[in-house]
Amino acid sequence: MPGNQERTFIAIKPDGVQRGLMGEIIKRFEQKGFKLVAMKFQQAPEELLKQHYIDLKDRPFYSGLVKYMGSGPVLAMVWEGLNVVKTGRVMLGETNPADSKPGTIRGDFCIQVGRNIIHGSDAVASAEKEIELWFKPEELVAYKSCAESWIYE
Ligand code: UDP
Ligand code: MG
Numbered sequence: 001m002p003g004n005q006e007r008t009f010i011a012i013k014p015d016g017v018q019r020g021l022m023g024e025i026i027k028r029f030e031q032k033g034f035k036l037v038a039m040k041f042q043q044a045p046e047e048l049l050k051q052h053y054i055d056l057k058d059r060p061f062y063s064g065l066v067k068y069m070g071s072g073p074v075l076a077m078v079w080e081g082l083n084v085v086k087t088g089r090v091m092l093g094e095t096n097p098a099d100s101k102p103g104t105i106r107g108d109f110c111i112q113v114g115r116n117i118i119h120g121s122d123a124v125a126s127a128e129k130e131i132e133l134w135f136k137p138e139e140l141v142a143y144k145s146c147a148e149s150w151i152y153e
Contacts, residue, residue, distance in 0.1 A: 004152055007037060007078055008085045008121045009130035014072030016117035021109055022075055025118060028091060028105065029079050033151040038078040038131075038140045046070055051133060061114065068114065076134045082152065085127050088120045 010029065012022055030036070044052075049069045056062050079088065093100030093107045097116050100107035110117045121127035131140075145151075 001082070001152065004082045004148075005080055006082065006084050006124060006127075007080045007131060008088045008127045009119070009134060010077045010079055010088060010121075011119040011134075012075040012077075013069060013117050013119060014074060015068075015110070015115045017073055017075060019109075019117070021117060024109075025105060026077075029077075029088075032081075032087070032091070033147070034079040034081040034084055034088075035145050035148075036077065037080045038076075038135050040076045040135065040139065041073055042076065043073050044070060044076075048133065052130065064114065078131055078135065078140060085121055085124050089122060092118055092120045 010025075012025055016022065016025065026036075046066065049066045050057075053062065053065055053069075056065065081087075091105060093104030095106075095116065096113040097106040097110045098113075102108060105118055106116050121130050
């Protein structure tokens with residue numbers, strides 16, 4: 001099913017990395033049934049981070065946000081599956097962890113909006129843009145998941 005191949009861009013921010021939450025976050029996406037397509041651990045260049053958040057360039061927190069995102073390595077990932085963009089955002093919780101329900105990543109693991117540990121694309125179109133920005137086409141891995149017929153009917 002082509003719908004099952006929707007993709008989203010998820011990044012564990014420097015605080016999530018430093019706080020040892022990478023495994024826990026990957027586990028949630030894996031156990032949900034989404035398929036990992038790409039993963040890159042890197043100190044992101046400032047230019048990349050500025051571009052990633054370009055839509056927020058006029059907001060007062062923009063420069064602090066870029067600095068925060070560059071304050072240590074980030075884990076950039078592409079996950080695939082049915083409605084993964086929308087469901088991924090549900091799994092993340094609200095932008096402000098104070099509004100995020102327990103059971104969500106931000107609801108369970110962080111407190112303040114400026115240290116909210118994870119990014120997830122907010123729409124299919126922005127996911128496509130973000131994946132193109134962070135990954136080269138050959139870094140997206142094509143393979144068949146043996147669990148597919150147990151996850152989708
Ligand atoms: N952010 C912030 N202060 C704010 C709003 C946002 O520091 O008042 C940061 C926060 O890290 C957030 C990021 O800017 O995750 C991007 O904001 P956006 O509104 O796109 O939220 P998201 O899509 O990450 O939920
Ligand atoms: Mg956003």
